[in-house]
Amino acid sequence: MPAEHVSPSSSTAFQEELLRRARARRASVPVDAPGTAAAAVGERAPLSHAQHRMWLMERLGGTGDSYAVPFATRVRGALDLAALEAALTGLVARHSALRVRFREEAEAVEPYRQTPYQETLPAPERIALPVVRCEPAEAAELLAREARRPFDLAAGALPRALVLRHGERDHTVLVVFHHITIDGGSLETVATELAALYSAATSGGPAVLPGTPPQYLDHARREHAGAGGHEPGLRHWAERLAGAAPVSLPGPARGTSTGSVAVSRSLPASLPAELRELGTRHGATLFTVALAAAFASLHRLTGTDDLVIGVAGTHRRGSAMRGLVGLCVNTLPVRVDLGGDPAFATLLGRVREALLDAQHHGDVPFDLILGRLGAAARGGDGTGLVRVTADLPGEPVALRLPGTSGEYVDVPASTAKFDLSFCLLEGGPLDGGGLPAALVQYAGPALDEETGIALAEAHAAVLTSVAADPALPLSALPSVARPEEARSAHPAESVLRSHPQVAEAAVVAPPGGGPVLAYAVPCGVSAPPPAELRARLRTRLPSAQLPAAVMLLDAMPRTSDGSLDRAALPGLTGLPADASGPRAEAVTEGFRVLLGRTPEPDDDFFALGGHSLVAVQLAERLRAELRLPLTGLDILQARTPREISALLDAREAERTAAEAAKAAAPVSGRRRREGAVLVTGATGGVGAFVLRELAARGRPVLALARPESAHLLHGVGDGVEVVEGDLTDLDGLRAAVREADAVVHAACTFTRHEVDLAAMAAMTEAWRSGPFVFVSSVDAYGRPDAGEVAEGAPSVEPLSPYGRAKRDAEAMLLAVAGRGGRGGASALRAPLVWGPHERFRDQLRWGATGLLYQAAAEGRELAVPRRPGPAGRDWYGAPWVHAVALARAVAAALDAPVHGVANTVSGEVSWWDLATELVALTGGSGRVVESGSVHRDLDHVWRYRADRLAGALAPLPGEDWRTALAATAGAAGR
CATH class of the missing domain: 3.30.300.30 (ANL, C-terminal domain)
Incomplete structure (x- = not known):
């Protein structure tokens, strides 16, 4: 059973039961199952050339974590930790490369006397899977710390694992390998086999895996035996690299850093497709175009015509090496002459020929090339021939465990393998997706931060320029400038800009x-x-x-x-001159109690050691003491005692005004009638419109809200009564459901899916009569196979964590509907909701529409999928619903439950029309263009049938999509 770093259970019987289950699961995937390699314990093999070079670097020291290979995935869903432990243990047993140690013994028998070798260790009984509870905001530091822990290659390079537990159904799984045992090409095999072994461990059946995989020790022996056949290739490389010298980089002007720095700059969404088309016209791949741009940027940085850039090669050849886990990478030095101020198109041809030549002789190990070149492969200061590399990373690999969803998590190294690297990222920075980006990564001693930032900006500009006009000569391409403004700026600006x-x-x-x-x-x-x-x-x-x-x-x-x-700029004006008064005192005391320090008015919450969990605790403390609405997000945004106090003062003024208006209104008395409807999420966007609709129909409403938010509901309509509670108060939820004759559940945390599911479980448990309407999401459909999606069609993987939570909550509701006196249930799957409410502003900040809205607001190019045509899709766009129409649909489902799933879609708007309208609304200068390569969130081809509530959803005057979008954009701008 994984060792969890949490408070242990006081029940011995409970612990024994967990141990019994863990042993049973491990027994279901024996290490000698079919497909497991039978490598003899103590079996020895020479190091491959790539391993030998890495082993030497480790012996020299100073590599830091540059040779750690962290493989991290955010896993959402029901994660079986015992099954994962069994799967990881089975993987290490199956691949001997993952359980070797590296030794050098003077007393060893030939051929290993005074020569490093690798030796197979016994398959471990278990790979420990420690579990640490932490908030998501704390994960990056914990992952980086684990990746930085050194390996002892002499003792054994077994992978190690760590699981960060963010919630019951939310974990981050990290497996750290040493690069000497694995490469990037192996991770797909690792992910696939871990999923198969995990499935077997959870089901108790055999793992569905290929036969015995090829073993890396055999590859190392073959490579060692064939070393004599590299002589022709070595002669070629010696001639090709004769006279080549390591590139001279500027070095830091001041403040040398020893770490690795990465700087990225966003590119137009259409640029990769444009560069790919440029390559096609010149018989080159996208990688070759990106490599040529790296040569151009390096030339503009250094002014050197004779340059060498390293690219990644591989020794994997043929089907016999399919499924091999081990280190098979090789560095290919690509040498190009940039003399004569060639046009970029001419340079592209030179790079293409040089790259093809390098790949043709790519079987020669790089360390043999360096050995043949000798001292000529190093500069006068000892720097190596390949100081600069270029890459075009593919889609990152993530764990895809059955019953869960997986999202790749980037764990950047603190030290760099090379002094400078250029990358073209088609999907944006590796840890977030988004727009394409030009990324420059460098070692601190190679460049200073100003130059690194300027180089990233210049490289992005070079990529954009050559796509528009490949006839430009190198001298006309953007150079690496260091403007005086940047030199005189505050040092913190450079540090922030260096973040990718x-x-x-x-x-x-x-x-x-x-x-x-x-x-x-x-x-x-x-x-x-x-x-x-x-x-x-x-x-x-x-x-x-x-x-x-x-x-x-x-x-x-x-x-x-x-x-x-x-x-x-926010925060520079409007702050109170001092931080006094009862609310300010409460804020200061909250900081002192929770952070252990009495703050000054302008001390930053994070600087005092605060994080998201403490923010929630501080908000709850202040909310209970002052009876004012406050959330953890408010704390994270306001940050200082002065700003938090000002925010609370403003909310006190809002409450006072609302109470005064309420006191002035005629007293109508409490009117609890039969048919009272409980509405959750009453202060949210959807809930607010539902309240108005029900009040207009004369339905008595119980509006679930925190006490401090009750004043926000004043004036909604007669018959609306506030009921205290929220999604985390399960007893309060149950009590509220029992008071009502009908339920509309419109509340959602959006990110804390375990809270959403627990709330639904509590509400369905307490539900005893009347109809129940759940406002769900079309995300619950996943990615259907057909373009038209009928109401209630089965979900199709992959589902987002949000979509999965909605689907699971629906299942809880529909499973008990109509039983024990309960009424009918309606799961209303809503798409993008537009309307004049501040809560909908995020619809235009994030996701697919956020990409377009922000580009329009900033005057950038808006790249959308190509419009329908004979060779393309039938449709690309976004389904949407007006908040008012959604509220009508909710009220209709209360009167006549649909007894299942219904879609609430007002209509669909094409990406082209939406982008064009956003440009008009924002008054921006951005241009809408069609592209064959767009962000994956814009690859939305599904139309959702909305037949069951079509009457309620029929648009009334003023409910067209342009009007609804304009109202939402107005809310977003406030």
């Missing part, structure tokens, strides 16, 4: 004095947590240079001339 998910940054001080504040604009829609940015600043700057807070913005405010509009 940050597009822009600014650091300013309030005009009247006060703490310095930092602002960051994320690349695309993926935003690093402010705590992560604060941690980055703390590790690179002295405390005197740390901003008081880091705020995330959709875009930097600009004046008419394009310069930064400092007066429009």
Whole structure:
């Protein structure tokens, strides 16, 4: 059983039962099952050339975690930890490369005397699977810390694992390998076989796997035996690289850092397709085009004509090596002459020929090439021939365990393998997807931060320029500039800009004095947590240079001339001059109790050690003490005692005004009548419209809300009574359901799926009569095979975690409907909801529509799928529903339950029409273009039938999609 780092159970019987189940599961996947390699314990083999080079680097020291291969996945769903442990143990037993140690003995018998060798260790009885509870915001540091733990190759390079438990159905699984035992090409095999072994462990049946896989020790022996056949290739490489020298990089101007730094810049969504088309016209692949752009950018940085860039090769050849787990990578040095100021198209031809030549001789191990070149392969300062590399990463691999969904998690290394690397990311930064990006990664001693940032910006500009005009000569391409403005900027700006998910940054001080504040604009829609940015600043700057807070913005405010509009930055104005009064005292005391330090008014929550869990605790403490609405997100956004106090003062004023209006209204008395409807999520977007609809129909309503939010419901309509409770108060939910004669469940946490499911379980348990309407989501359909989706059609994987939670909640409801006196149930699957409510503003900030809205607001190009045509899809677009129409559909389902699933779709809008309208609404200058390569969230080809509630959903005047979108955009802008 995995060892969980949580409070142990006090029940011995319970622990014994868990142990019995774990042993039973391990027994269901024996290590000697069919397909398991029978490698003899103590079997020895020479190191492959790639292993030998890595072993030497480890012996030299200073590699840090650059040779760790962290394989991390965010797993949502019912994760069986014992089955995962059994699967990992079975995987290591199946592949001997994962259970070897590396030794060198003077007393060893030939051929291993004074020569490093690898030796097979016994298959372990179990690979430990420790479990640590943590908030998602804390995961990055824990994953990085585990990846940084060194391996002892002499003792054995067994992989190690860690599971971070964020919730009952939410985990991050990390397996860390040493690179000497595995490469990127092996991870797909690892993921596939772990899924098969996991399935076998959960079902008790045999694992469905291919036969005995090829073993890496055999590959190493074959490579060692065939070393003499590389002589022709070595002669070729010696001639090809004669006179080549390591590229001279600028080096840091100041503040040398020893770590690895990555800087990315977003690219137009259509750019990869344009570059691919450029390559097709010149007989080159997209990788070759990206490599040529790397050569061009390196030339513009260094001014050197004779350059060598390394690219990744592989020794995997033929079907015999399919399924091989081990290190089969090889570095190919590509040498290109950039002299004569060629056009980019000409350079592309030179790079193509040089790359083909390198690949033709790619069977020669790189360490043999270096050995043949000798001292000529190094510069005068000892630097190696290949200091710079280029890559075009594919789709990252994630675990796909049965019954769960998996999302790749990036665990960046703190040290770099090479001094400088260029990457073209088709799907955006590896940890978030989004727009394509140009990424530059460098070792601290190779460049300073200003140059690294300028290089990333120049490389992005080079890629864009050559796509538009490949006839441009190198001299006309963007150069690596270091503007005076960047040199005089606050040091924190450079640190923030160097983050791969940050597009822009600014650091300013309030005009009247006060703490310095930092602002960051994320690349695309993926935003690093402010705590992560604060941690980055703390590790690179002295405390005197740390901003008081880091705020995330959709875009930097600009004046008419394009310069930064400092007066429009949030937080610089409107703060109280002091932080006194009962609410300020309560905030200060909350900081002191929960963070252990008495804060100054402008101390930042994160700088004092705060994180998301403490933010929730602080909000709950203040909410209970002051009886004002406050959430953990409010704490994370306000950050300082002064700003939190100001926010609470504003909400106190709102409540006072609402209570005064209520007191002035005629007293109608309590009117609890038969047919009272409980509405959850009453202060949310959907719930607010449902309340209005039911009140207009004269239905008595019990509106579930926290006590401190009750004033937000004043004035909705007669007959609306507030019931205290929320989704985490299961007893309160049960009591509220028992008071009602009908239920409308419109509340959702969106991200805490275990809370949503527990709430539904509690409500269905207490439900005893009347109809029950659940506002679900079309995400529960997943990705259907057909373009037209009927109501209640089966779900098709992959489902998002949100869609899976909605589907599972529906199943709970429909399973008990009509039993024990219960009425009919309706699961109303809603798409994108538009309407004039602030809660809908996020519809235009995130997801597929967020990509288009933000591009329109920033005046960027909006790339959408090609419109219907003979060679394309029938349709691409977004289903939507007006909030008012959705409320009518809810009321209709109360009167006449659908006894199952119904879709609530007002209509569909094509991506082209939506993008065009967003440009008009925002007044932007962006251009809408059709592309064959767009973000995967825009690959939406499904139309949802909405027959059962068609009458209620029929649009009334003013409910067309353009009007609804404009109302939502207005709410988003407030």
